[in-house]
Amino acid sequence: MKNPSEENDSFDLSAFSEKSETVPPKPKIPVSEGPPPYFRPSSPRNYDKSPRSFDKSPRSFRSDRPVWEKPALVLSPELKKLMLLRTEKGRYRESRFLIEGAKNITDTLEITPAAIRGVWVSDGFEDDVLKELLRSLKIEAKVVPVREMAMLSDTDTPQGIIAVANFASPRPDWNTAHAVTLLDGVQDPGNVGAILRTSVALGMDAVVLGKGTCDPYNPKVVRASVASLLRMPIEAGEDLSAKIHFLRTKGFSVVATSPLAKTTLDKAKLRRKVALLFGNEGAGVGPNLMDQADVSVRIPMRGKVESLNVSIAHGILAHELMRLRG
Numbered sequence: 001m002k003n004p005s006e007e008n009d010s011f012d013l014s015a016f017s018e019k020s021e022t023v024p025p026k027p028k029i030p031v032s033e034g035p036p037p038y039f040r041p042s043s044p045r046n047y048d049k050s051p052r053s054f055d056k057s058p059r060s061f062r063s064d065r066p067v068w069e070k071p072a073l074v075l076s077p078e079l080k081k082l083m084l085l086r087t088e089k090g091r092y093r094e095s096r097f098l099i100e101g102a103k104n105i106t107d108t109l110e111i112t113p114a115a116i117r118g119v120w121v122s123d124g125f126e127d128d129v130l131k132e133l134l135r136s137l138k139i140e141a142k143v144v145p146v147r148e149m150a151m152l153s154d155t156d157t158p159q160g161i162i163a164v165a166n167f168a169s170p171r172p173d174w175n176t177a178h179a180v181t182l183l184d185g186v187q188d189p190g191n192v193g194a195i196l197r198t199s200v201a202l203g204m205d206a207v208v209l210g211k212g213t214c215d216p217y218n219p220k221v222v223r224a225s226v227a228s229l230l231r232m233p234i235e236a237g238e239d240l241s242a243k244i245h246f247l248r249t250k251g252f253s254v255v256a257t258s259p260l261a262k263t264t265l266d267k268a269k270l271r272r273k274v275a276l277l278f279g280n281e282g283a284g285v286g287p288n289l290m291d292q293a294d295v296s297v298r299i300p301m302r303g304k305v306e307s308l309n310v311s312i313a314h315g316i317l318a319h320e321l322m323r324l325r326g
Contacts, residue, residue: 017044037296044195075148082120082164088215095216099227100153102127107227108165113137115168115230122149122160139163165230167217171276172206172233174250178273179204179321184240184255184289185212185280186310192216193224193281194311195278200228202318207232210240213279240277244292247275256285256293257317259307265320276317 037070039124073112078195084090085098096117099105119134119141134141141161149158170179174251186192192214199207209216216236233321235243244254252273255265277293278302279285299308299316308316 007095011208016220035321075151079144079148079152082162085164086152086154086219088218091217095221096164097167098152098154098219099222100155100219101223102130102161104223105161105163106130106133108163108230109133109137109139111227111230112165112168113139115165117164117166117231118142119161119163120144120149122146122158125160127161154223167305168230168292169216170207172235174206174246177205177233177250179318179325180247180252180273180275180320181207181314182210182240182243182275182277183207183213184210184285185276185283186278187212187214188281188310189214189218189220190224191281191309191311193221193226193228194235194312196221196225196232197228198232198318199316202315202322203232204318207234208238208243209234209236210238210242210243215326230289240289241292243288244275244277247273248294253295254293256290256296257298257313258284258290258296259298261296262299263283263295263297264300265317266324268295268297270295273323276314276321278314279312285301 010018025319046190081094081245085094085096091097099108103120105116116139116256119139121143123143123146125131125141125143131141144152145161149162151162152162160292181195181199183192183195186195186209190208196207213236214221214233216225216229250273251271252275253270254277255268255270256277257279277285277289279289285293297317299313301308307313
């Protein structure tokens with residue numbers, strides 16, 4: 001039988017006697033640099049100490065885009081022009097705007113079909129009545145993929161049809177107008193759209209949008225107005241101070257709205273021509289314009305409410321003015 005010392009030079013048993021209970025120390029095995037022992041390859045000299053670089057991976061596995069991200073959509077030049085109409089600068093440069101939704105497009109075709117410059121529908125659009133109306137007017141509806149329609153749409157759930165129309169709102173006739181709405185810095189597009197719609201319903205002759213008021217051709221305004229934009233004479237981006245002076249020369253009484261006013265519309269002394277002035281949702285009518293008004297009025301309320309939404313206040317006073325005018 002071989003002596004253990006001959007099998008392994010790292011053990012020296014001569015230092016221990018038979019009576020000694022001391023346990024010999026474990027041999028020290030040199031550990032090379034690298035990962036933990038359980039990852040150590042069988043041949044240390046072939047071990048690559050540098051971490052693996054993903055740049056060395058095959059090109060088919062490399063990408064600057066996450067694997068879950070869809071490839072970029074390449075739009076045609078025609079659709080790129082449509083995308084510009086989603087911005088105010090693009091709309092006024094082209095003098096065109098977008099109309100979205102079957103109802104608004106149908107109403108526009110019935111009011112001013114010549115204003116429509118093109119119609120785009122997504123795959124699977126199924127409004128047969130509107131399709132027949134387009135065919136009768138010899139307007140071709142171009143089909144685009146659903147994904148491209150979603151990019152053109154201003155809504156979370158596109159209705160599958162978009163039209164491009166020229167700026168076709170009529171201009172006010174100040175010689176015949178008797179009831180006018182003035183908007184000072186009304187910024188919410190839903191409010192502006194509702195005011196346009198109410199103005200048509202209650203017989204207002206024009207709507208003047210002062211500087212700082214939302215663009216009337218904003219997609220949300222167009223959608224909220226339900227084609228009233230093309231029925232109501234409008235002026236946008238006006239200096240209301242100069243416009244008030246102009247209206248006074250035309251025989252208008254300028255009536256500002258304020259919750260602090262002491263009188264109501266039915267008790268105010270007014271001329272036959274009236275311009276109702278409404279202010280910003282939070283700040284109300286600006287002080288300089290308030291000073292230029294002939295009178296300020298409030299809406300009588302029974303409940304303790306600080307103020308009303310501007311579109312609701314407009315509807316109440318426009319209806320009251322219509323009643324007073326007979």
